[in-house]
Amino acid sequence: MLRCNKGGAKFPQGERTRHSAQPTLPRDICYPARFSSRPTSRRSPTLMYAGIDFGTSNCSIGKWENDAPQLVPLENGSTRLPSAIYTSRTHVAVGRIDEDELALRVSRATALNRQQSREAGSVRELTAAEIENIERGLMRRELEERAQRKSESETIRSALYADSEIFFGEAAIERHAEDPLSGYFMKSPKSFLGADLETPQLELFSEIVTRMLSHIKTTAEGEGEADDQITSIVLGRPVNFHGNKADGNAQALNLMERAAISAGFEQIEFLMEPVAASLDYERQLQQDTIVLVLDIGGGTTDCSMVEIGPTFRGRSDRLSSVLGYAGNRVGGIDLDIKLAFERLMPLFGRGTSQRSGLPLPNSLFWKPIAVNDVNLQAEFASRQEAASLHSFLRAAVDKQKFSRLITLQGERLSHRLSRSAEMAKIALTDQARVDVSLDYVEMDLGIDISRDQLRDAIEKELKLFISLMKEAEAQAGVRPDVVYVTGGSARSPVVESWIRTHYPGVDIVVGDAFGSVTSGLTTWAHQIFR
Ligand SMILES: Nc1ncnc2c1ncn2[C@@H]1O[C@H](COP(=O)(O)OP(=O)(O)OP(=O)(O)O)[C@@H](O)[C@H]1O
Ligand SMILES: [Mg+2]
Known part of the structure; x- marks a missing residue:
């Protein structure tokens, strides 16, 4: 099996002439140049290669057809499969006393x-x-x-x-929404892969990633000729995986690679997601261009300064065209969490007082919405939390509001609430205000949110996107000719106008928000596996 070399690598001296900084790549980062000495084996015609974006929010897969990357429909004709899995519950007995x-x-x-x-x-x-x-x-x-x-x-x-029956994507989300208590639901598993996990949790995530990759593989194979088999893949990876573990990137890569093997893939390569997006953009360039790629996805934001264009196209060594990079564990989910915290949680008692006059602690309102923190979610679902919420209810002044938090906990509605915040954020792309209904918590409960309120709620994250861009720019030591923005979160006019304000006079190109990474990964798969 071909493997990406996860050892330390440096930008080769003398190859980078446009800047003075010589950043050392993190130990686990793989750039296209690592593939340069790879054998280009050919197999029987039914064995195929593909690019897979295993995204925090959406997964997609591309095959090379008619001399171009083509995204494959994965669910109800859509090429985007929401990163969610649902399975029905099995009984686990409490052990016996020894x-x-x-x-x-x-x-x-x-x-x-x-x-x-x-x-x-x-x-x-x-x-x-x-x-x-x-x-x-x-x-x-x-x-x-x-x-x-x-x-x-x-x-x-x-x-x-x-x-038990397993559901993926929208089908999983629907099942969970219908009856949150009767099964297991996991959304955005990628956002946990770099977290500090105990062995059983690691094994669980391995199993989930395996199942999802296997589902993507068989669905994509089913879309082709009957005997097509996808055996070689380029898998996307963020600059930094979400999670707070020191060697979280290595853990996540290792887990994904093992899961891909278990899912039946034989050759697996990783490529950084913003580099993949740049390879897709490069296909339309007529002249060499220095591009600052910003990929704001569901769980991470990745930024790369790359030099791309006709001179570079088709080269197997692309290391020297990556001039700088930066990534952070912040993405669309964090925007949803902030919006829910600022605009929805007040309906559940955030900002109200206890009888003592003290405010109710903010942490009470953070736990239910922090859906990307596995430990906080487990804490929120626990019986101790239920007991603690009931004791706060006795102390709360506005009992009507606070009892909604108890409903949220008891009925496991965290994911639905986070989904409501996400839908509101998405609706604010095409309209300036949105009415959010929370009638699954209480009849007629709802709130109106404006685009300005969204901007205020996510201001910290907006600043962070710019600081990542500046970091990549400082490493490269050059100004970009173009800023290429991709990833689902880049569709928000709040995000786009923030970037335009901070890059006056620079061409801002908004790419295919959901397809450019997969297309780039597929382009790279075509280059190294064909
Ligand atoms: N119109 C929109 N406005 C704002 N955000 C949007 C819009 N449409 C989708 N999103 C957000 O885009 C995110 C998903 O984007 P994308 O599919 O690029 O992520 P991903 O590739 O799965 O994640 P990552 O790259 O972090 O692993 C979600 O957080 C979703 O809420
Ligand atoms: Mg992505």
């Missing part, structure tokens, strides 16, 4: 109780039956808590392994 461990704990507790009652007269010496009762109760609670903690990761995994 009687040997109980006996050991009883004997330890007995000795401790004796010692304490000898040393402090106020401590009563308990009977053997009392101690056994206490220890049995403690162990039962521990088992229940352990089962509760594990259920999110282990149960969904066993459900995936069991013969």
Whole structure:
């Protein structure tokens, strides 16, 4: 199998003449030049290559046909498959009390109780039956808590392994919306791949990515000739995966590569998403151009300064045309979260007080909407959280609003709320105001949101997009001729006008928001696998 070399690499001295900085690539970054010495094996005509964008919000796959990349329909004629999976629930029993461990704990507790009652007269010496009762109760609670903690990761995994029906994309979203409690739903698995995960969680995400890649593979194969088999792929990767783990990028790449193998692919290469987008844009260029590519997706924002055009097209070594890059773990989901926090959470009591006069803590309103934080989501779904919310309800002044938060928690409506914020954000592309209905929480509950309010809610993220562009520009040491903007979030007029304001006089080209990365990945697959 051909592999991307994940070892440290540097821009070769002397190859970059347009800037003084010599940034060292992160250890796990692979650029096209790593492929330059690759064998170009040819296989039987039914074995095919493809480019796959395994996106935080949407997945797509492209094949090379009629001398151009062609995106393949994946669901109901759409070439975009929402990155979501749903499977029905299987039962996980709470474990049994281990009687040997109980006996050991009883004997330890007995000795401790004796010692304490000898040393402090106020401590009563308990009977053997009392101690056994206490220890049995403690162990039962521990088992229940352990089962509760594990259920999110282990149960969904066993459900995936069991013969339960699995749904992908819109079908998964619809199933979950119909009945949030009767199955397992995972949206945007990519946003967790770089997080600090425990082994069972890692295994769960591996399984989910495998299932999704396998579904994409078989669907795309089904769209072609009966015996087509896609065996070689170029997979997109962000500059930095979402997540806070130090070696999160390496973890995510490793997981994706293993998942791709399990899904049946034989040759797997990675290419940075903004570099892929630039390869797509390059196909329409008549002259060499220095382009600042900004790809604002669902989970990450990636930026690259690249030199592309007729001189570079078709070269196998493209390393020297990447002049600078920067990436951050912020994307459309974060915009939804901010919008939900600022505009929707006040309907649930954010900003109101407790009887003591103190405000209700903001963290209460952050947890339900932070759908890209696996730990916060598990915390929000826990029984402890339910208990804590009920005690805050007793203290809350505006009980009507706060009880909506309890509904949100009890009925597992976090994803629906986040989806409402996302739909509002998307609607604000074509209209200046939008009416958001939350009648799944309470009849007639809703709010009106304006485009200006969206801009105010996401101002921090907008500033961050510009700082990434400036960072890539500083590394390159040149001004771009063109800013090429792609990724779904770039469709927002709020985002586009922010960029225009900060790059006056520079050509801003808005590319195919949802297709350019996949087309670029497919173009690269054609170059290295044909
Ligand atoms: N009209 C719109 N206005 C604003 N945002 C939009 C619009 N349409 C889609 N989006 C957002 O675009 C994002 C998805 O974009 P895209 O498909 O490029 O992401 P992705 O490739 O899946 O994610 P990533 O590249 O981060 O892995 C979502 O957050 C979605 O809400
Ligand atoms: Mg993307």
